[in-house]
Amino acid sequence: MRDHPTIYFIRHGETDWNRDRRYQGQSDVTLNETGRAQARRNGAALRAFLPAIAEAEFIASPLGRTRETMEIVRQSLGLEPLGYRVDPRLLELSYGAWEGTLQDDVATQDPSGFADRKKDPLRWRPKGGESYADLHARVKIWTDTIERDCVVVSHGGVSRCLRVDFLGLDPELIPQLESPQDRVLILQDRTMRWL
Template identity: 35%
Template sequence: MTAPGETQILIDLIRHGEPAGGLRYRGSGVDDPLTPEGRRQMWEAVGGRAHPGGPWDRIVSSPLQRCRAFAEELAGCLNLPLELEPALREVGFGAWEGRSHEDVRRNSPDEYRAFFQDPLHARPRGAEPLEDFRGRVSQALERLETRHCGEHLLVVTHGGVIRAAVCVALDMPLQTMYRIRVPYAGLTRLRRDERGLQVDFVNRIRV
């Protein structure tokens, strides 16, 4: 039994760094490796090649290579356990997978505008429903809390996952999800205590 005000779990979510291929819709169907700049962004965000242990008890990662490769390297450097959580992969963008942002804006202007006006209902053809996406992110967070109560986790994941996690923590409507900007290697912290799941900070650039 935790004492009043005692933290039950800390979850630091970090977005992957810049991937190869430029600005394009890469959800769960397109997986590019990080560029050298992307790797630099990640190492800078976690304070460089820190001493073994660091501030975390374990590292959890999306299975996609733009997250997993760095997570494996960091876990080895810090001598921390690493686990992969498939439910923390990025949302699926369907027919937009692999298309550049400029291509969609220029060649599918009506779909592009509709998506940002109503991302819940105006999904790209074949895209993962946003309710399903938030559901799997919420369930993944619950599993982490159950398995790793009392720990401080670093979760290497995607911008969409971080947006969904903030929506879960703050009970925000899904229509507002894409109003949250998440930069490459941006850090967001969730905390669970007797008051429930809370957001400590969003988009910090370094631990």
């Protein structure tokens, strides 16, 4: 018997803010053409898992970039694009006052926040935002509720938190884990693989 349902996780496709290395967080930024192509690629990659995933639950973060990615993925699978639900627990980490700021500019615009983040990247919170520890707690609440296999479209921070829980990793690693936008992450039976 499996100890947890399988999660097919897709990070939303690229936005202009991703391309420009701008803190995005919970700002509702749309996909660019590269992001739409990444979503089509990920949908095509998942076709190998049909018909099994057609019976899975499809869930997305409520932001437009995740919903558009999900709809492109579902369309690529030959499924009705709107046949999914949203869950606010899958929202990205809130960067608060840092949202919209270029990553290269943070050190000069908020030197004390930049320094504090380097000291404790897991627990540091930007003004008006969340820490990775906050996000981890929120995502854990969601994972404790899933009862069947699911296809999830969410964000890089959520992907990192899921891997820590599924693989039994040290939460201190959350800020360091990679999170590509052009791959599908499969979390199954306490293992992971990229598709």
